[in-house]
Amino acid sequence: MTTTQVSPMFQQKPVEGLRLGLKTMLGRAYPRLMSVIREPDWILYEIILPLLRVIAFVLVYKALKAPTQYAGFVILGGALMAFWLNVLWMMAAQLHWERLSGNLELYLMAPASMLWILAGMAFGGMLITLLRAAVIVVVGSLIFGVTYSTVFLPGLALVFVLTLVALYGLGSMLASLYLLYNRQVWAIQEMIQEPVALITGLYFPIRALGGYAGAAASIIPLTLGMDAMRQLLFPRGWPSFLPVVWEIVILLALVVVFLVGAAKSFAYIERRAKIEGRLTLKWQ
Amino acid sequence: MLQTISTVPFLIRQRIARTRTWQTLRAAAWLEWQSQGNWTNPWLFLLYLVVRPLTAALVLVFMYWVISGYRSHGAFFGFLIVGSAAWSFVDQVMAGLPRTVLDDREQYAMLKYVYIAPQSYITFLIGRGAPRMLAGCLSFIITLGFGIGILGIPVNLLRVNYLLLLVALVPGFVAITALGIALAGISLVLKQNAWILPDAMAGALYLIAGTIFPIAILPGWLEKFALVMPLTYWLELIRRALLGEKIGAVFPVASTPAIVGLLALTTSLTLIACIAIFRASERLARERGQIDRTTNY
Numbered sequence: 001m002t003t004t005q006v007s008p009m010f011q012q013k014p015v016e017g018l019r020l021g022l023k024t025m026l027g028r029a030y031p032r033l034m035s036v037i038r039e040p041d042w043i044l045y046e047i048i049l050p051l052l053r054v055i056a057f058v059l060v061y062k063a064l065k066a067p068t069q070y071a072g073f074v075i076l077g078g079a080l081m082a083f084w085l086n087v088l089w090m091m092a093a094q095l096h097w098e099r100l101s102g103n104l105e106l107y108l109m110a111p112a113s114m115l116w117i118l119a120g121m122a123f124g125g126m127l128i129t130l131l132r133a134a135v136i137v138v139v140g141s142l143i144f145g146v147t148y149s150t151v152f153l154p155g156l157a158l159v160f161v162l163t164l165v166a167l168y169g170l171g172s173m174l175a176s177l178y179l180l181y182n183r184q185v186w187a188i189q190e191m192i193q194e195p196v197a198l199i200t201g202l203y204f205p206i207r208a209l210g211g212y213a214g215a216a217a218s219i220i221p222l223t224l225g226m227d228a229m230r231q232l233l234f235p236r237g238w239p240s241f242l243p244v245v246w247e248i249v250i251l252l253a254l255v256v257v258f259l260v261g262a263a264k265s266f267a268y269i270e271r272r273a274k275i276e277g278r279l280t281l282k283w284q
Numbered sequence: 285m286l287q288t289i290s291t292v293p294f295l296i297r298q299r300i301a302r303t304r305t306w307q308t309l310r311a312a313a314w315l316e317w318q319s320q321g322n323w324t325n326p327w328l329f330l331l332y333l334v335v336r337p338l339t340a341a342l343v344l345v346f347m348y349w350v351i352s353g354y355r356s357h358g359a360f361f362g363f364l365i366v367g368s369a370a371w372s373f374v375d376q377v378m379a380g381l382p383r384t385v386l387d388d389r390e391q392y393a394m395l396k397y398v399y400i401a402p403q404s405y406i407t408f409l410i411g412r413g414a415p416r417m418l419a420g421c422l423s424f425i426i427t428l429g430f431g432i433g434i435l436g437i438p439v440n441l442l443r444v445n446y447l448l449l450l451v452a453l454v455p456g457f458v459a460i461t462a463l464g465i466a467l468a469g470i471s472l473v474l475k476q477n478a479w480i481l482p483d484a485m486a487g488a489l490y491l492i493a494g495t496i497f498p499i500a501i502l503p504g505w506l507e508k509f510a511l512v513m514p515l516t517y518w519l520e521l522i523r524r525a526l527l528g529e530k531i532g533a534v535f536p537v538a539s540t541p542a543i544v545g546l547l548a549l550t551t552s553l554t555l556i557a558c559i560a561i562f563r564a565s566e567r568l569a570r571e572r573g574q575i576d577r578t579t580n581y
Binding site: 061 | 323324331332335340342346348349350351364390391474475477479480484487488490492495496498501502
């Protein structure tokens with residue numbers, strides 16, 4: 001009887017596995033972070049031009065003679081829209097690019113888990129988008145003279161982190177779909193990009209959509225995350241959907257669901273894609 | 285000295301060139317139609333076309349209702365919906381053309397083959413824009429129909445000034461296609477950020493052209509900038525054709541014929557500037573060897 005020898009590379013202790021995972025994550029995040037320094041034209045495309053679109057929505061409220069805090073609601077919505085776009089195009093669609101450029105096979109052959117690679121994409125994307133969102137908030141607030149309440153900063157930080165983790169978990173789940181499909185998922189992504197501004201209430205209170213629609217939209221972490229952040233930043237001016245504590249609890253649940261869901265769906269779809277021979281299928 | 289003189293008569297050469305232009309346009313339009321639509325069935329494709337402009341309009345509707353009340357359907361309500369519906373053309377063509385260039389270069393790696401074919405690349409791009417213009421028309425009609433039928437915007441189809449609508453749409457198409465060609469040229473010399481460029485530019489023009497609010501709200505210097513953009517006049521004329529002359533009460537130019545003239549003038553200038561931008565960017569991309577590169581991180 002022969003025994004199968006396992007390569008020493010895979011006989012890792014948990015600490016070594018974690019070290020390898022973190023190195024993988026930082027390695028994948030590195031090109032994204034470096035691009036900020038090496039390609040400064042992103043300031044124009046990712047900050048200045050998108051800021052103009054946010055200003056357009058603020059001006060609609062101004063034309064409607066809405067109270068000043070509505071400008072703040074829109075600016076916050078515009079900042080979070082940056083994260084949604086990053087999740088869609090630099091997280092979910094990234095594996096599509098990696099497949100086309102031939103990197104996907106290399107990722108799958110590497111000794112680190114694919115989830116660490118996704119975590120690296122998320123980490124790099126999150127940091128550069130954080131910068132973009134911060135500039136949108138600061139510049140937008142200065143232009144329109146918006147002030148925020150700073151009483152609940154720890155709660156705000158907690159809601160923000162939970163929203164981002166849940167959102168990037170959702171992005172990882174979407175990314176796994178690209179292992180099986182090509183242009184269909186691309187088109188569906190294009191299709192859901194704009195409706196998210198409607199169903200999550202990016203530019204108006206989610207309560208305006210009604211209870212059932214709001215509850216259904218809560219599956220997207222932006223909905224409750226934004227509602228909670230607006231409640232904390234504008235304690236008196238925001239028509240809330242749910243109390244902040246409930247929203248934090250639901251966001252926590254979404255974090256667990258999306259992170260576990262991403263890991264499970266990735267493992268399942270990767271296996272199916274291998275069986276069906278779709279991992280290297282291009283231009284379909 | 286050896287001199288080559290073509291034996292083919294001038295008229296025949298002209299005819300061949302015309303046929304080649306037509307062939308290029310037709311092939312490019314068919315290619316675009318297939319690459320955009322053959323991933324699914326026609327109904328899902330139709331949904332894909334209209335969901336974006338329709339939801340963009342609904343976002344504005346809810347913003348309006350939150351402030352003005354749910355039963356309110358004032359003049360500004362029509363202003364918002366018509367502007368948002370007309371923006372479908374810009375989204376489809378101006379933002380779409382640079383995406384086709386990037387798709388060809390980065391996804392399908394066929395841009396170099398298009399370049400070595402005996403055709404004008406600008407003609408090829410115009411052909412790629414034709415199905416997008418059709419898609420824009422569909423989105424415009426469906427969004428507007430939704431606005432009239434469901435949301436109750438004040439458009440009386442019997443009183444619409446169809447001639448003015450046509451006079452607005454045709455130069456508008458030329459200006460939008462020209463802007464798309466310029467952006468397609470610029471995207472040739474950009475790297476990863478090229479993917480963001482189309483949406484970012486459309487977003488910027490969304491503000492400057494006063495798509496969803498009267499440009500009188502803009503700061504003075506930005507309003508002046510808006511008045512050199514053909515899209516500003518194009519949107520104003522579409523609104524006047526559909527909603528009546530009163531809607532333009534706050535527009536800096538009162539006379540409709542004057543706006544038509546300004547649209548023609550700014551469109552001509554935009555066309556010249558955009559072709560020059562495309563040519564300069566294309567030459568730069570060739571000099572730097574960027575026609576067939578792929579960028580991704």
